[in-house]
Amino acid sequence: MKRIFNTLIAIVLGSTSMAQSSADLVGSAAGIDGPLAGSTVSLLKTDSSELKTVVADQKGDFKFSGVPEGDYLLRVNAKGHQEVYSAVQKVNGISPVNAGTLVANPATRNLQAVVVTSKKPMIEVKADKTVMNVDAMISNTGAYALEVLEKAPGVTVDKDGNISLKGKQGVVVLIDGKQTYLSGNELANYLRNMPASNLDQIEIMTNPSAKYDAAGNSGVINIKTKKQKQKGFNGSANLAYGQSFYHR
Numbered sequence: 576m577k578r579i580f581n582t583l584i585a586i587v588l589g590s591t592s593m594a595q596s597s598a599d600l601v602g603s604a605a606g607i608d609g610p611l612a613g614s615t616v617s618l619l620k621t622d623s624s625e626l627k628t629v630v631a632d633q634k635g636d637f638k639f640s641g642v643p644e645g646d647y648l649l650r651v652n653a654k655g656h657q658e659v660y661s662a663v664q665k666v667n668g669i670s671p672v673n674a675g676t677l678v679a680n681p682a683t684r685n686l687q688a689v690v691v692t693s694k695k696p697m698i699e700v701k702a703d704k705t706v707m708n709v710d711a712m713i714s715n716t717g718a719y720a721l722e723v724l725e726k727a728p729g730v731t732v733d734k735d736g737n738i739s740l741k742g743k744q745g746v747v748v749l750i751d752g753k754q755t756y757l758s759g760n761e762l763a764n765y766l767r768n769m770p771a772s773n774l775d776q777i778e779i780m781t782n783p784s785a786k787y788d789a790a791g792n793s794g795v796i797n798i799k800t801k802k803q804k805q806k807g808f809n810g811s812a813n814l815a816y817g818q819s820f821y822h823r
Contacts, residue, residue, distance in 0.1 A: 602674030610635030644668030736763025
């Protein structure tokens with residue numbers, strides 16, 4: 576009996592330890608004139624590989640929820656400002672970590688430059704949606720669509736491929752504006768087989784307009800492809816879902 580009791584205690588303690596293996600990482604982004612509202616904040620591994628992005632709110636505050644125990648860097652990108660990195664942030668998996676305020680200096684201008692190039696920002700915040708420009712991501716080489724989607728602001732993909740938006744299940748996922756009618760598992764498998772190089776943008780709507788039916792109350796994600804490259808399905812996804820992708 577004592578042995579059984581000790582075993583149960585060990586299981587409970589082990590479960591508690593696992594439940595405490597992640598914590599929130601928070602901070603704020605600012606320029607010399609005040610908060611950098613709408614700036615893009617990226618969570619990076621110490622080798623600079625990108626894990627997740629969020630958009631700073633009107634006060635410049637940002638939050639990464641449920642960050643696994645480990646060492647991380649933060650990167651802030653804001654229009655008209657230089658890119659800025661944080662010191663290494665140590666997440667112990669028990670208590671929240673506050674990275675403090677990351678201050679970005681104004682971008683310097685080279686008056687002697689004769690070639691002007693325009694590059695889309697990775698994240699654009701618009702009145703009705705947040706847009707992720709996939710080509711602006713540094714770490715999408717060789718990746719697949721599901722991996723890119725995991726890095727989108729507010730989006731979470733669990734181990735079974737279920738997609739949620741700001742913690743809400745039942746998100747409507749569109750491909751080029753059309754509903755897929757795939758089950759959650761089928762959609763995850765499809766996105767696992769779609770190269771990230773086929774993607775143009777990911778549009779995230781947390782408060783979709785009336786043109787979306789009640790099914791979109793939890794949010795809408797529209798995955799826009801590079802149509803000239805997306806002439807069908809990739810690999811096994813084509814064979815499995817080609818008949819029922821847009822039709823029930």
